[in-house]
Amino acid sequence: MSDALKSDVYQNMETATKYKKTQSNAKDRVDQKLLQQYLDKLMQDGYVVVPDLLSQEQLDIIREEVTPMLNHKGRNFFEGELTQRIYSVMAKTFALNPMVEHPMILALLDAVLMPSYLLSQLQVINILPGEKQQPLHADDGYVQMPRPRKFVSAATVWAIDDFTAENGGTMVIPGSHNWGDKHPDESDLKNQIHCEMKAGSAVFFLGTLWHGGGANVSDQPRLAATAQYCEGFIRPQENFSLSVPLERAAQCSEDIKRMLGYSIFGPFMGMVDGKHPKRLLEPFLNK
Template identity: 60%
Template sequence: MSRNTFRVDKVEDLYADIAGTYRSTATAAAPGVHVDSDVAQLERDGYVVIDGLLSPQQCQDIAAAVDPLLGPVGRNAFEGLHTQRAYSLLTKTRACDGIVEHPRVLALLDRLLMPNYLLSQLQAIRIGPEESRQFLHFDDGMYPVPRPRPALSAATIWAITDFTADNGATVVIPGSHRWADNRKPTDDDEHVSVVMPAGSVVFFVGTLWHGGGANHTADQSRLAVTAQYCEPWLRPQEAFTLSTPPETVRTLSENIRRMLGYSIHPPFMGMVDGMHPKRILEIR
């Protein structure tokens, strides 16, 4: 924030953008042609599937970029004993930047979360043959705020290859985003496999019960990239300001910089030594 003085006459002034040189970059200005219908489905089911957002060539390019980054199989049943992951993608490839800030996704986030929402996680996930179903969970579970309540986060899972009922398509329980704390999934609940072609995305709120599906095939893998987001006053899953070097941040778009934490949530949440975090990028 600027060292210039500013006047505070009433308590409301404390929640205004009081930065000087660098202002809040909260407005994504994303087009919202379909946002009303998307939000309506989110409110009803807790998730929405949007087809055809990536071209076959884009999917091929992303697959080629993340394939060599995928690590060994998971360390436990949640990560998947036949599942490979690549974390901290922003430090390793620019191929997924367009996924992080896709206009259709930003338009939804602008409606669901407060301005200056943050990127919470970005990773690639390949579910391999004979993988078991991941146990169902909801992403907001790490935040100890009682349910039912509005979601504190949202997630996207992008199909880089086709998602089928046999190869590990994400499983969701429609309507479970409205459940209270004392309700847990059972076999009697409706479980839906999110079957979708490559280039599609499933967007869901952080209170929706879901999990990776079982891969019943002997020779098919399911590749996805997931970008997850959270409210600006919450701690994200990955500390991107630590994992992403400033020299990399300088190459990113303003939207992605903001979502990494290189902005302020007015009046000064996210400051560094009393100053706007973008000042760090001036140090070479």
């Protein structure tokens, strides 16, 4: 065959000499039957509640680390005037890392996104009493391509406090991941449901699912965290290359380094000076 016709070479080539592509080995670390059950529910309804992922000790560490940073109010209608949010989390604490790279979450991501998917957002979300329901939205609505289409992102919202119908448990509209360009109307509001779940559980949903934080009509805050992930060919919402210093990225696991952008989406996306971006971490490794 003429070299000019070897068109699959472009997408599939591995040109890196030093840092080859990496992938999580999460699938081997989780119960296959459970994983399949979660995937079936996810593809049918657009979301799935995955229980019992974090231990009480991990929850305590997260709470202890983030509570001192919760000393502000919300900024706007979408984020919630009574909702406290912490961004650039890995620049401040690694307490959420076990959540970001939980094997069951990575196994789900490996099944629904292409290799070299990226972390798109990592936020602590504390909904205070009196907060209204957040405007419904689809996380990859910022990708301005007509729907229906395949999702290009997936997200998790983690309960650090138990999620209830009263304290603002995430609202989802089951099946809305398959909608076309339609936005929710009054009649859809009655179909939204609260994700009620115990602390340490997560709701995992596709980027095309309509959802939002619930109203908090209780007298206690609802502490949560969200990790969102996107295909390696779109721009993550948080610019982690600029917000997480190299020396902190170097301390993260291989899975997290890859998801922070120290990886290549084939053939060349993400390169630095024509080379693999992980070279930038070398001065900070083994220190």
